[in-house]
Amino acid sequence: DTGVSQNPRHKITKRGQNVTFRCDPISEHNRLYWYRQTLGQGPEFLTYFQNEAQLEKSRLLSDRFSAERPKGSFSTLEIQRTEQGDSAMYLCASSARLAGASYNEQFFGPGTRLTVL
Amino acid sequence: GDSVTQMEGPVTLSEEAFLTINCTYTATGYPSLFWYVQYPGEGLQLLLKATKADDKGSNKGFEATYRKETTSFHLEKGSVQVSDSAVYFCALSEWGSEKLVFGKGTKLTVNP
Numbered sequence: 001d002t003g004v005s006q007n008p009r010h011k012i013t014k015r016g017q018n019v020t021f022r023c024d025p026i027s028e029h030n031r032l033y034w035y036r037q038t039l040g041q042g043p044e045f046l047t048y049f050q051n052e053a054q055l056e057k058s059r060l061l062s063d064r065f066s067a068e069r070p071k072g073s074f075s076t077l078e079i080q081r082t083e084q085g086d087s088a089m090y091l092c093a094s095s096a097r098l099a100g101a102s103y104n105e106q107f108f109g110p111g112t113r114l115t116v117l
Numbered sequence: 118g119d120s121v122t123q124m125e126g127p128v129t130l131s132e133e134a135f136l137t138i139n140c141t142y143t144a145t146g147y148p149s150l151f152w153y154v155q156y157p158g159e160g161l162q163l164l165l166k167a168t169k170a171d172d173k174g175s176n177k178g179f180e181a182t183y184r185k186e187t188t189s190f191h192l193e194k195g196s197v198q199v200s201d202s203a204v205y206f207c208a209l210s211e212w213g214s215e216k217l218v219f220g221k222g223t224k225l226t227v228n229p
Contacts, residue, residue, distance in 0.1 A: 004160070031215065042121075042206050042219030043161070056215060091161070106217060108153075108161040 004109035006092050012115045013082055020078045021112045025094030032075050033106060034067055035091040036060065043091055049075060082116045089113050119144045123207045123220035130197055130227050138192040138223045140181075140207035148209040150174075150183050150190040151217070155204045164192075164205070197227045 005024045013019050025032050030051050035043035046065070047057045051072040061067075064082075069075040079086055090113075093106040124139040142148065152164040152174070165174030170185035179194045190207060207220040 033215070035217075040221065042208070042221050043217070045216040045218070048215045058216075093161075104215075105163055105166075107163075110158075110160045 004092055004094050004107055006090075006109040006112050008112060009110065010113045010115075012117065014117050015082060015084060017082055018078065018080045019082060019114065020076055021090055021092075021114075023075045023077070023092030023094075023109060025074070025092070026096075026107055029094035029096045029107070030072070031095045031097065031104065031106075032069055033093040033095075034075070034077055035093065037089040037091055037111070038087075046077075079114075082114075084116045087114055087116045119148070119209060119211060119218045121207050121209055121218055121220035123205075123223055125221075126204075126223040126225070128223060128225045130225070132199055132227055132229050133196045134227075136192070136194040136197045136201075136225070138205055138207075138225070140190045140192065140220060142188050142190065142207075142209050144188075144209055144211060146211050146213075148211050150181070151208045151210070152179070152181055152190070152192050153206040153208055153219075155206065155222075157203070161206065197225070199227045199229055201225060202227045 032049045034046040037043040049069040064080045067077045089111040091111045093108045095104040095106045097104045120143045149168045151166045153161045154164045165176040167174040167183035173182045181192045204222045204224045206222045208217045
């Protein structure tokens, strides 16, 4: 198992273009999360999936953002009509809820750095 | 809403110095508390955790104690090494919630 992987690692795009990122979680992890991290800030929660169901979305996730996890395995995050303010590191994490656990450890990928020119 | 405040960085120390990074939180319920570390070029890794008041999390010589009375979870290490240079994030997760709420991070540089 190689951990959470994200592709691409870097993306440079022009304002107004659409971009799509992919996240492959750790095998058999049923929970998958997306966070956004801007320079000098901690990660901010965007959305989370349990299997293929998107169960929570942050108000940060505007209608230009859409995330999917069609078969409960990998996930994609698409940003339409990108803006310069979308420039950030987009982090994916996955976890497997343990029975009776009061928390679940999230394992993070290396992130995709988006630069919007 | 829930929030985490951690001390501003960057922090620069000499090898074998004592480290403290302060973290306080605001939460409506009974959160679990975490310290994550991000080494250069790598993803976030869980360093340690505490799930209830007075619990002490520890790993790799780092420690933090969940203090409910002061709503704090300060990170400490008695003797830092150059390899500890990284960005450290304090975070919380409310019971029953799936999301992590992070502080802004504190960059630590340890010089030989």
